[in-house]
Amino acid sequence: MKRTTYYNAAAQMHDQWPIKKALTLSDVDITHPFLTLSRQQVETHILVYMTPQQQEHLRNDGQVGFNAQDDDTGDAYVMKLKWRGSYYNLIGKWGKVVRGKGLDVGQEIKIRWFNGCLHFSVPEQQVVVVPPARMVAAPLVQDHWPIKKVLTSSDVDTNHPFLPLPRRSVEDHILVHWVPQEREELRKEEQVSINARDYDTGEIHVMKLKWRGNYYNLIGGWANIIRQKGLGIGQEIRLRWANNCLYFSVLAEQYVPTASGHDNWPIKKALTLSDVDTNHPFLTLPGKAVEDHILFYWTQQAREQLRNEHQIRINARDDDTGDLYAMKLKWRGSYYNLIGKWGKIIREKRLQVGREIRVRWDNGCLIFSVPE
Incomplete structure (x- = not known):
């Protein structure tokens, strides 16, 4: 444990409880019981008051034992503080504390160091943190997508399909709306089935949210969503929880620039x-x-046929080579798929991610070009 300056002495805060934290899912997980605390708070409000022997023990061994007291009940515990680099874990009897106090996500724990002992409190009035109005929030609030992520190459890999989401975002904006029984199921099973709705198309998917420690994976039908929406690197996906459903959206304008009416493509x-x-x-x-x-x-007849049959045969021409193809245009709701000989075009033109394809309709034929 290498530290040049371990911590700086700080004056006692006027606040009786200088450390306060809203509990997360990992904080109340009794299968792996520990309470995560920020390094700055611990070093400013706890370590500075420990004895030199305790400080030396923590430096050498990476953890130190001490007495802790629940100020709500008066119960005493022998616990440990473990240094994890950028944060600290409170371990030992933390699982017993979670069970004994019935701790849950969103409750606030307050911590202080006093007379050689760690004191903590979880006020009863903090137990109910999600009012009913938040549980039934309407999904159509304008620009209210608390979780946003720019997709990476692994996010759109259909061979290993999953969408990883940061733990804090999921716990603050999704799990906070769940009932305790649902959160408990996720803790025990490490995954739970959920309904997910594509806000852009209205399509519903049955998916799973899987807990992976510092993040959560959205799995199940993610590969289908990647293919159906044509998701690619750099697009932004937006998510929110409402009415017992995970809503997600990927705006078309995120990856299709608005073209000028005079543009030939x-x-x-x-x-x-x-x-x-x-x-x-x-x-x-x-x-x-x-x-x-x-x-x-x-x-009008061709458009009607597309609406009724959801796909229609078309002629397509590669403007770069002059090659002709018999293809199909398939209607998928908020987007369309060009299918048929597309695999052959990919191989022949050696298409790769990031290349720009240009498309127009001319004289009853779909014209496309991929400039070198």
């Missing part, structure tokens, strides 16, 4: 991982762009 898109997957070959195009710049030129 009104539809432009940077290819994503799903767009160049030859195992499941299709090109995803945003609904508005297709309807404004392709379907707009179709006959």
